[in-house]
Amino acid sequence: MKKVSFAEFGGPEVLRLIDAEEPHAGPGQVRIAVRAAGVNPVDWRIREGQILQAHPIDLPSGVGLDASGVVDEVGEGVEGVAVGDHVFGEGASTYAEFAVLSAWARMPEGLTFEEAAGYPSVVETALRLIREIGLRAGQTLLVSGASGGVGSAVLQIARERGITVIGTAGAANQDYLRGLGALATTYGEGWVERVRRLGQVDGALDLAGSGVIRELVELTGDPRKVISIADLDAPQLGVRFSGVAGSVPDALAEAADLISRGRLHIPVEQSYTLAEAAAAHTDSRAGHTRGRRVVIV
Numbered sequence: 288m289k290k291v292s293f294a295e296f297g298g299p300e301v302l303r304l305i306d307a308e309e310p311h312a313g314p315g316q317v318r319i320a321v322r323a324a325g326v327n328p329v330d331w332r333i334r335e336g337q338i339l340q341a342h343p344i345d346l347p348s349g350v351g352l353d354a355s356g357v358v359d360e361v362g363e364g365v366e367g368v369a370v371g372d373h374v375f376g377e378g379a380s381t382y383a384e385f386a387v388l389s390a391w392a393r394m395p396e397g398l399t400f401e402e403a404a405g406y407p408s409v410v411e412t413a414l415r416l417i418r419e420i421g422l423r424a425g426q427t428l429l430v431s432g433a434s435g436g437v438g439s440a441v442l443q444i445a446r447e448r449g450i451t452v453i454g455t456a457g458a459a460n461q462d463y464l465r466g467l468g469a470l471a472t473t474y475g476e477g478w479v480e481r482v483r484r485l486g487q488v489d490g491a492l493d494l495a496g497s498g499v500i501r502e503l504v505e506l507t508g509d510p511r512k513v514i515s516i517a518d519l520d521a522p523q524l525g526v527r528f529s530g531v532a533g534s535v536p537d538a539l540a541e542a543a544d545l546i547s548r549g550r551l552h553i554p555v556e557q558s559y560t561l562a563e564a565a566a567a568h569t570d571s572r573a574g575h576t577r578g579r580r581v582v583i584v
């Protein structure tokens with residue numbers, strides 16, 4: 288089968304499209320014929336060797352955690368899914384023609400494979416953050432970096448729970464944030480004052496890692512009301528860094544319910560072929576993805 292792989296850490300040029308042995312489903316796993324793989328910032332962070340403690344890997348390594356596709360092998364002990372089912376979920380080396388998933392759910396009706404590949408990590412992260420920040424209906428959440436994959440999911444899930452959201456994003460994404468039900472403003476010079484004018488903030492999420500932890504603490508009045516997923520220095524300012532994934536099957540089930548009720552939609556900004564994986568990484572790393580980028584297999 289064809290698979291994207293890298294044999295040394297480095298820039299996008301280390302990615303190669305190679306012929307590889309097909310993987311097989313072990314106990315508790317399924318194998319899918321991959322139709323699409325989600326492109327997450329963690330994919331290029333791993334390729335660059337940035338986060339080896341959290342994601343230890345042996346080289347050469349495949350790329351990708353998220354995928355959608357058609358089940359073609361069911362591992363020992365797995366129930367409730369059959370060959371031929373359309374699923375989306377998380378696994379390993381998903382930029383490939385076949386991949387093994389360790390967590391999955393059936394794709395909701397009407398969702399394309401291309402769209403479905405963009406959800407798994409993003410919805411797990413969004414649901415975890417909303418759980419950890421612990422706001423109630425009627426309270427206000429500030430989201431810094433609200434137009435990317437995680438932000439798009441946080442905005443819609445928070446709205447569903449009656450939480451008001453103020454989101455920051457670039458000028459080109461202001462209408463996008465409003466379309467997801469948030470109050471919107473731009474980041475950059477004067478942004479703290481612009482947020483203040485939009486309302487009092489009860490909790491804040493740093494999704495962009497753009498060095499705004501002090502300001503988020505200032506706006507909420509308490510470091511315990513701020514969580515970052517992107518700034519490793521956050522704990523030095525008393526702010527939690529959230530990095531331990533919650534239950535992916537639970538997140539996918541909740542996402543599938545929201546998607547089928549028309550309450551959650553993560554747009555695909557751009558699709559790439561397997562041979563274009565390096566371009567997908569370059570574009571994701573530029574840091575201005577709206578929704579998700581996807582590799583089509």
Ligand SMILES: NC(=O)c1ccc[n+]([C@@H]2O[C@H](COP(=O)([O-])OP(=O)(O)OC[C@H]3O[C@@H](n4cnc5c(N)ncnc54)[C@H](OP(=O)(O)O)[C@@H]3O)[C@@H](O)[C@H]2O)c1
Binds near residue numbers: 433
């Ligand atoms: N710790 C964890 O468990 C965990 C889990 C998932 C992701 N992450 C990390 O969280 C980050 C976000 O992930 P993602 O998938 O949502 O990324 P993404 O889809 O690439 O989105 C990045 C977003 O950041 C915004 N942005 C860029 N510069 C900004 C700035 N100066 N201020 C505010 N926003 C800015 C962009 O908005 P504009 O395009 O509008 O400029 C873009 O929408 C990544 O660093 C990722 O590695 C961590």
